[in-house]
Every structure is written in structure tokens, then in C-alpha cells.
Amino acid sequence: MELETRREEGTLIAKAQSRVDGANAREFQEALEAAIDTSDRALLLDLEQLSYISSAGLRVILLTAKTLGKQDAKLAVCSLSDPIREIFEVSGFDKIIPIHPSPTEALAALKS
Amino acid sequence: MPRPAKILVVDDEPDLEPLMLQRMRRHIRAGRYEFLFAHNGVEALERLREDPGIDMVLSDINMPQMDGLTLLEQIPQVDPDIRSVIISAYGDMKNIRTAMNRGAFDFVTKPVDFEDLQVTIDRTLRHLAEWREALASRDKLVALQNELDVASKMQQSILPTEFPKGSSYQIFGSMEPARSVGGDFFDVMSLENGRIGLAVADVSDKGVPAALFMMSTRTLLKGAAIGNQDPGAVLREVNDLLHDDNEAAMFVTVLYAEYDPASGELRYANGGHNPPLLVHADGSSALLPLTDGIALGLVPDLQYKQESLTLAPGDAVVFYTDGVTEAMNIENDEFGTEGLRAIFAASPPSNWKEANSAIFDAVHAFAGDMPQSDDITCVTLWRRESEP
Numbered sequence: 217m218e219l220e221t222r223r224e225e226g227t228l229i230a231k232a233q234s235r236v237d238g239a240n241a242r243e244f245q246e247a248l249e250a251a252i253d254t255s256d257r258a259l260l261l262d263l264e265q266l267s268y269i270s271s272a273g274l275r276v277i278l279l280t281a282k283t284l285g286k287q288d289a290k291l292a293v294c295s296l297s298d299p300i301r302e303i304f305e306v307s308g309f310d311k312i313i314p315i316h317p318s319p320t321e322a323l324a325a326l327k328s
Numbered sequence: 329m330p331r332p333a334k335i336l337v338v339d340d341e342p343d344l345e346p347l348m349l350q351r352m353r354r355h356i357r358a359g360r361y362e363f364l365f366a367h368n369g370v371e372a373l374e375r376l377r378e379d380p381g382i383d384m385v386l387s388d389i390n391m392p393q394m395d396g397l398t399l400l401e402q403i404p405q406v407d408p409d410i411r412s413v414i415i416s417a418y419g420d421m422k423n424i425r426t427a428m429n430r431g432a433f434d435f436v437t438k439p440v441d442f443e444d445l446q447v448t449i450d451r452t453l454r455h456l457a458e459w460r461e462a463l464a465s466r467d468k469l470v471a472l473q474n475e476l477d478v479a480s481k482m483q484q485s486i487l488p489t490e491f492p493k494g495s496s497y498q499i500f501g502s503m504e505p506a507r508s509v510g511g512d513f514f515d516v517m518s519l520e521n522g523r524i525g526l527a528v529a530d531v532s533d534k535g536v537p538a539a540l541f542m543m544s545t546r547t548l549l550k551g552a553a554i555g556n557q558d559p560g561a562v563l564r565e566v567n568d569l570l571h572d573d574n575e576a577a578m579f580v581t582v583l584y585a586e587y588d589p590a591s592g593e594l595r596y597a598n599g600g601h602n603p604p605l606l607v608h609a610d611g612s613s614a615l616l617p618l619t620d621g622i623a624l625g626l627v628p629d630l631q632y633k634q635e636s637l638t639l640a641p642g643d644a645v646v647f648y649t650d651g652v653t654e655a656m657n658i659e660n661d662e663f664g665t666e667g668l669r670a671i672f673a674a675s676p677p678s679n680w681k682e683a684n685s686a687i688f689d690a691v692h693a694f695a696g697d698m699p700q701s702d703d704i705t706c707v708t709l710w711r712r713e714s715e716p
Contacts, residue, residue, distance in 0.1 A: 306601070306618065309622075
């Protein structure tokens with residue numbers, strides 16, 4: 217799975233594309249694991265271009281947050297479309313994972 | 329140390345036996361090869377039948393009683409996994425081709441170059457080892473597939489097929505798994521004082537780990553439903569138990585509801601699950617409000633809020649998993665809650681057993697030829713308009 221990444225002041229910003237479901241959740245996980253560096257202080261998942269995420273995909277985000285926690289790093293998501301936001305809200309993930317409207321706001325929140 | 333490879337040499341030439349033993353003596357002494365001898369095809373078949381441990385046959389072509397080419401045809405009937413190497417006259421391409429077409433693995437030519445023969449034997453034995461390994465892997469795969477089928481049957485068998493019956497209500501439910509083992513389940517339980525517990529759940533991910541998680545969720549939920557009076561308390565208990573030892577970060581979304589047929593009251597708590605749909609007798613419908621619950625197994629010590637409503641006679645509640653609303657058609661559109669609501673808006677059902685299967689039919693019709701990517705589960709509860 218293609219994962220567009222860049223770094224800004226110790227934060228890894230990764231853009232997820234199209235769909236994450238049971239068929240490619242493992243690929244998504246491997247792509248994230250490969251992208252994360254031990255020096256990263258935070259991971260920001262930009263979900264603007266994500267059209268669908270299944271429970272298997274949510275689980276990958278959660279596992280990644282756990283992994284990051286071990287290196288004292290944080291995870292946040294931003295730029296959720298309405299359908300993705302709804303999936304986060306229904307599953308209660310909006311109460312576990314910090315959600316921000318845009319990368320700028322997310323980076324500001326991650327810095328503080 | 330592995331046992332020596334057993335090689336049956338078939339030749340009517342009496343000189344070959346001492347020559348072979350002499351030239352291969354180091355390999356024999358090292359325990360790599362063991363040679364057996366036969367003087368024609370008939371004798372060779374007898375040896376093969378007597379000794380199932382023979383790995384390969386090294387055979388001449390021209391022999392009395394049964395020649396090497398006929399022998400080649402007979403060997404698979406004794407053991408299809410034996411590999412044969414043919415010894416032919418130099419340049420006898422016609423017989424070599426016939427031998428290869430009859431399944432010989434390789435050939436050497438006379439006069440036998442023993443160094444070349446040894447390379448040929450080793451290559452044949454290596455191939456045989458790989459072949460046997462592949463067969464063993466295939467057997468393991470078949471065994472695994474059988475176990476998956478058993479797991480799938482077990483999963484299906486724990487789903488209720490009989491539902492509590494009352495003069496004032498009807499309940500139906502069913503599940504269609506997308507893979508051999510799935511992550512969805514539902515349950516309908518008769519509780520104290522005539523109350524009925526209803527659960528619909530969806531485990532993150534599919535396959536064997538999800539199936540195991542689903543089995544334990546179902547057991548915990550049954551226990552909690554019997555021990556608690558409130559849907560919120562049921563989810564709380566199950567959540568805490570699931571959270572212990574959940575290294576894999578599996579989770580399950582659960583909608584748990586209790587229905588009291590005497591009053592028509594439905595109390596429910598939602599742990600990260602799709603909101604149920606309330607359908608009125610006139611076909612109009614509304615999603616039941618979420619209760620701010622988080623999927624179970626993720627965060628310990630959560631309080632789960634609950635909501636309550638009273639079903640009017642003729643009202644029905646549809647509990648479902650995202651396999652219904654997230655079913656996709658060829659244009660990548662989702663069935664959605666709109667699709668679900670449209671079923672009832674078009675023709676308010678009078679028979680809710682049929683309505684339950686109508687939901688499945690509508691999802692299948694919408695998805696068309698698109699493969700089913702998620703389990704589809706649907707449970708309906710209907711308060712009869714008037715008691716029959």
C-alpha cells in the first residue's frame with residue numbers, strides 16, 4: 217500500500233489513500249511500521265484521501281498508537297471526511313484517538 | 329542420521345551388480361546409498377512390492393520377461409512417488425524419448441560413467457525429497473482447511489435458530505459469513521421475568537483470531553446478561569473482561585438490548601456498534617441515538633450509558649452489522665442506512681420473518697456480482713400490532 221510520508225519537527229505525517237479494509241489492513245500496518253522511525257515523537261495520519269476504513273483498519277491505527285506509546289510518541293488523525301468521521305464516532309474511536317480538522321491544527325496540538 | 333537412500337538396480341547383465349557395489353562403495357559405507365538388485369522387470373516389481381522403502385529405480389531397457397519401458401508403466405501402480413532413471417544405449421533417442429514420456433525422471437547412457445551416475449542419483453534424490461516435502465505441506469494444508477471448516481460449523485452452530493416466542497412480539501435473526509470463519513455474531517436470550525436479551529456484535533478483522541475473540545465475547549456476554557439487570561452494566565462487565573490480556577488490540581462492537589414484552593420497553597447500550605433502526609407500522613423509520621459507547625476490549629473501566637424507548641404496537645427494531653450498510657455495488661456506492669430504510673418505506677412489512685429475509689435479499693440485489701466482503705448479520709424485533 218502506497219503511503220505518502222513527510223516529517224515536520226519530529227512528527228511523521230502519513231497520508232492514507234482510498235480504502236483500508238480486511239483485505240489490505242496488514243499491508244497498511246506494515247507500511248506504517250516501515251515508515252516510523254524510533255526518533256519520531258508523533259505520527260499524524262492525514263485521512264483526507266481515505267474513503268473507507270473497516271474495523272480491521274481501525275485496529276491497525278490502535279496497534280500503531282500502542283507501538284508509538286512504547287517509544288513515548290503520540291498518534292493523532294486529521295482531515296476526516298464525513299463518512300470516516302462517522303465510522304470513528306459510531307465505534308467510539310473519536311474518544312480514544314485525537315481528531316483534528318487540519319494538519320496545521322494537529323501539529324500545533326501535538327507540539328503542546 | 330538420515331537412512332540411506334534405497335536404490336533398486338534392474339539389469340539382466342550379471343556384471344553390473346559387483347561393478348556398482350565396487351564403484352559406489354564409499355557412498356555405501358558412508359550410509360548414503362543402499363543398493364538392491366533385480367534382473368528383469370518382473371523381479372523388479374516383486375522387489376518393489378516387498379519393500380515399500382525403495383526410493384528410486386535405476387533400470388536397463390532391454391531385458392527378458394519384462395523390459396524397462398514396460399516396467400516404467402507398472403511402477404506407479406506400486407508407488408506413484410518412486411522416481412526412475414533409465415540406462416540406455418548411447419544415442420538411442422527413440423527409447424530415451426519413450427522412457428521420458430512414460431515418466432522416467434532422467435537417463436544415463438552406456439557405458440555407464442559412474443561419476444555422472446552419482447550426480448544423476450543425487451539430483452533424483454533431491455527432487456524426491458522436495459516432492460515429499462510438498463506433499464506433506466499439501467496434507468497439512470488440507471488438515472488446516474478441515475479444521476477451518478469445523479470452526480466455521482461451530483460458529484454457525486452457536487447462533488440461535490429458534491427464537492423466543494410470545495403472543496405480543498416476534499424475533500428473527502440470521503448471519504451470512506463472508507469467509508469460512510467470520511467475526512459477526514448475534515444472540516437472543518430468555519432472561520428473568522420474561523425479558524429478552526438481544527445482542528448483535530462485530531469483531532474487528534476476520535479469520536481465526538477474530539473467531540476466537542468472537543467465541544469468548546459471546547460466552548462473556550451470555551454470563552453478563554444473566555448476572556446484570558442493565559444493558560450498560562452488561563457491556564461494562566464484558567468490556568473489562570475482554571480488555572484483560574488483549575495484547576493483540578482486538579475489539580468488538582456490541583449492541584446489547586433488553587426487551588420487556590409486558591410493557592414494550594426496550595433498553596439498550598451501544599458499544600461502538602451501528603445504531604439500530606426503529607421502523608414504525610407506516611414504514612417510516614429512524615436510527616436510535618448512539619449512547620457514546622466505545623467498542624469493547626479497548627479501554628478498561630468504562631461506564632456504558634443506556635437509552636430506553638417503548639415500542640408502540642406495530643413498531644419494529646432492526647439490529648444489524650456494517651455488513652448490511654457497508655455492502656458495496658459495482659459503482660462503489662454503499663447500501664447505507666438509506667438502503668435499509670428504503671426497504672420499509674416502500675412497503676411496510678406485515679410479516680417480520682419475511683422482512684428479515686427481505687433485508688438480506690435487498691443487500692444481495694444491491695451488491696450484484698460484487699463479492700461479499702463482510703459478514704452480514706440482521707436481527708429484527710417486532711411488537712405485534714394486536715395480539716392474535
